[in-house]
Amino acid sequence: MTDKSEAGPIRGTEEVEVPSRLIDQVIGQSEAMETIRKAACQHRHVMLIGSPGTGKSMLGKAMTEIMPAEDLQDVLIHPNSEESNNPQIRVVPGGKGQQIIAAHKKEAKKIAARKNSLLVLGAVGILGYSLIAGQLFMGIIAAAVALLAFRYLIPHGKGAVPKLLVSNGDNNTSPYIEATGSHAGALLGDVRHDPFQSGGLETPPHERVESGAIHRAHRGVLFIDEINTLRPEMQQSLLTALQEEEYPITGQSEHSSGALVRTEPVPCSFIMIAAGNLDAIKGMHPALRSRIKGYGYEVYMRDSMEDTPENREALLHFVAQEVTRDGRIPHFDGEAVAEIFKEARRRAERKGHLTLRLRDLGGLIRAAGDLATAEGARYTTAMHVRGAKSGARSVEQQIADRSVEFRNAYSSYQNKGSKVGRVNGLAVTGDTGVVLPILAEIVPAQSKEEGRVIATGRLQEIAKESVQNVSALIKKYAGKDIAGMDVHIQFIGTYDGLEGDSASISVATAIVSALEGLPVRQNLAMTGSLSIRGDVLPVGGVSSKIEAAARAGMDTVLIPKDNYEVDIVDSASGIKVVPVSTVEDVFDKALIQKESFLSRIAEITTSELEGRSIGACARCQS
Numbered sequence: 001m002t003d004k005s006e007a008g009p010i011r012g013t014e015e016v017e018v019p020s021r022l023i024d025q026v027i028g029q030s031e032a033m034e035t036i037r038k039a040a041c042q043h044r045h046v047m048l049i050g051s052p053g054t055g056k057s058m059l060g061k062a063m064t065e066i067m068p069a070e071d072l073q074d075v076l077i078h079p080n081s082e083e084s085n086n087p088q089i090r091v092v093p094g095g096k097g098q099q100i101i102a103a104h105k106k107e108a109k110k111i112a113a114r115k116n117s118l119l120v121l122g123a124v125g126i127l128g129y130s131l132i133a134g135q136l137f138m139g140i141i142a143a144a145v146a147l148l149a150f151r152y153l154i155p156h157g158k159g160a161v162p163k164l165l166v167s168n169g170d171n172n173t174s175p176y177i178e179a180t181g182s183h184a185g186a187l188l189g190d191v192r193h194d195p196f197q198s199g200g201l202e203t204p205p206h207e208r209v210e211s212g213a214i215h216r217a218h219r220g221v222l223f224i225d226e227i228n229t230l231r232p233e234m235q236q237s238l239l240t241a242l243q244e245e246e247y248p249i250t251g252q253s254e255h256s257s258g259a260l261v262r263t264e265p266v267p268c269s270f271i272m273i274a275a276g277n278l279d280a281i282k283g284m285h286p287a288l289r290s291r292i293k294g295y296g297y298e299v300y301m302r303d304s305m306e307d308t309p310e311n312r313e314a315l316l317h318f319v320a321q322e323v324t325r326d327g328r329i330p331h332f333d334g335e336a337v338a339e340i341f342k343e344a345r346r347r348a349e350r351k352g353h354l355t356l357r358l359r360d361l362g363g364l365i366r367a368a369g370d371l372a373t374a375e376g377a378r379y380t381t382a383m384h385v386r387g388a389k390s391g392a393r394s395v396e397q398q399i400a401d402r403s404v405e406f407r408n409a410y411s412s413y414q415n416k417g418s419k420v421g422r423v424n425g426l427a428v429t430g431d432t433g434v435v436l437p438i439l440a441e442i443v444p445a446q447s448k449e450e451g452r453v454i455a456t457g458r459l460q461e462i463a464k465e466s467v468q469n470v471s472a473l474i475k476k477y478a479g480k481d482i483a484g485m486d487v488h489i490q491f492i493g494t495y496d497g498l499e500g501d502s503a504s505i506s507v508a509t510a511i512v513s514a515l516e517g518l519p520v521r522q523n524l525a526m527t528g529s530l531s532i533r534g535d536v537l538p539v540g541g542v543s544s545k546i547e548a549a550a551r552a553g554m555d556t557v558l559i560p561k562d563n564y565e566v567d568i569v570d571s572a573s574g575i576k577v578v579p580v581s582t583v584e585d586v587f588d589k590a591l592i593q594k595e596s597f598l599s600r601i602a603e604i605t606t607s608e609l610e611g612r613s614i615g616a617c618a619r620c621q622s
Contacts, residue, residue: 050301329369
């Protein structure tokens with residue numbers, strides 16, 4: 001199989017050798033990988049910010065593979081004979097802790113054996129004396145009292161045995177601890193509640209102490225995704241642990257008996273990798289972020305990589321990795337890999353790029369493999385990949401498809417004929433494109449002063465501002481005085497609100513159509529932002545919007561020229577994609593019977609350019 005963008009045949013995944021190290025499995029994140037290597041060698045903290053599925057957690061796990069060899073340690077907690085609620089901490093080389101525990105348990109068994117022997121001898125002596133004295137019943141009572149007294153007065157051997165708080169005896173590499181979503185006790189350590197706090201039934205305080213993720217990550221890596229979800233006080237405690245490289249353990253609940261216990265500081269020298277989406281920065285404690293910036297690195301993960309032979313080879317390795325890691329799906333042949341490449345280009349939504357949101361792409365790979373497995377196929381083919389694209393749809397995609405069915409049944413949008421003041425706009429819900437009908441109507445102004453622009457449809461701030469900008473542009477092109485008119489704009493089906501300015505050219509077309517009485521082609525949809533001078537500006541989600549137009553039965557879609565690319569056109573199911581640069585281009589393609597109107601616009605534009613030229617010359621002469 002040869003893809004049109006490939007230099008030669010595409011290999012199947014069966015021919016690809018999957019690297020064993022995680023750091024060699026990360027693709028397209030060369031800057032982040034270099035940062036991780038430096039941070040591992042120099043013991044620096046790292047904050048990874050980026051879209052979900054771009055490899056943040058894999059980079060965190062990979063760091064432990066490249067960290068310099070460092071002696072791991074076990075942490076023991078001993079009872080404190082002077083202050084039982086302040087257990088003592090002891091640090092020993094990794095693996096030594098188990099030996100110490102075994103030695104203490106052996107000694108405890110000896111103490112218990114001596115105690116039992118003493119108890120038996122005492123009981124026999126009491127019973128023997130009572131038998132000689134003829135007071136056997138009283139002797140039994142006395143023996144029972146003596147047994148109870150010995151139980152309470154003689155120390156428990158078990159209570160003297162230390163507890164292994166952190167064990168690294170079985171670890172050959174630095175520990176990797178993921179603390180995403182941890183509560184305070186799981187992150188910082190905790191002391192269990194003891195319901196029996198007296199009467200000889202209590203559990204020694206040191207045995208109730210539990211280590212936290214920060215302690216188990218000692219001399220390793222602590223990974224926390226969605227760092228902004230930690231409460232501010234937890235982030236403050238985490239900052240203290242980073243600064244001091246040790247943190248005492250105490251009960252996290254003030255209503256628990258564990259709150260009375262506070263250990264000596266427990267070592268927690270670790271590299272922290274904090275990760276999250278872009279909004280995670282806003283929820284971070286300023287001092288914690290300052291600590292990372294001052295003693296580490298901040299990395300913004302890439303969402304896409306250039307479509308080059310080297311990067312396509314890397315993406316082929318990713319497909320092979322997913323097949324190998326899953327272990328239940330067949331390998332992909334060359335045609336299936338080419339289809340994955342095509343989907344990666346479409347999802348990148350950038351000219352000449354491949355997506356790096358690989359978690360979602362991995363979902364497509366597994367879905368295609370499942371189809372092949374269900375058919376009993378030896379290899380996953382391009383047909384399976386295309387079937388997975390339609391079968392393994394996101395919830396948003398399924399909602400959008402049902403919305404299309406609903407709107408087709410109830411004529412919420414039209415894809416044939418022409419209408420005045422009605423335009424098929426395009427929007428994105430989640431990661432799915434939808435058709436957005438927009439209606440405009442011009443009526444006499446209700447205000448005595450000046451006409452208003454009234455837009456309905458739960459518009460958010462940017463969407464409202466875009467409507468105002470479009471209105472300013474319309475005043476320039478209007479062939480009549482609109483000061484005494486109200487412009488009503490209705491966005492149909494925006495039940496969850498609308499944000500952004502990508503509907504600007506749709507709004508402008510609808511208003512002009514209503515104002516001039518010019519019909520709009522209904523087999524056409526459009527998306528694009530507008531400057532106040534009439535330039536069409538690029539927008540996001542173009543490929544999803546094109547697909548939405550194709551699903552709705554449109555045969556033409558207008559997009560900004562800067563968004564236009566061959567890959568998007570090829571993925572559009574035969575729909576004609578037309579690039580536009582100015583609002584005049586939009587009017588020319590969308591309106592019917594528009595010749596006189598376009599001529600008037602051309603005159604306005606020409607006179608405006610002449611005026612600017614005269615003004616520029618005057619400034620030069622002065």
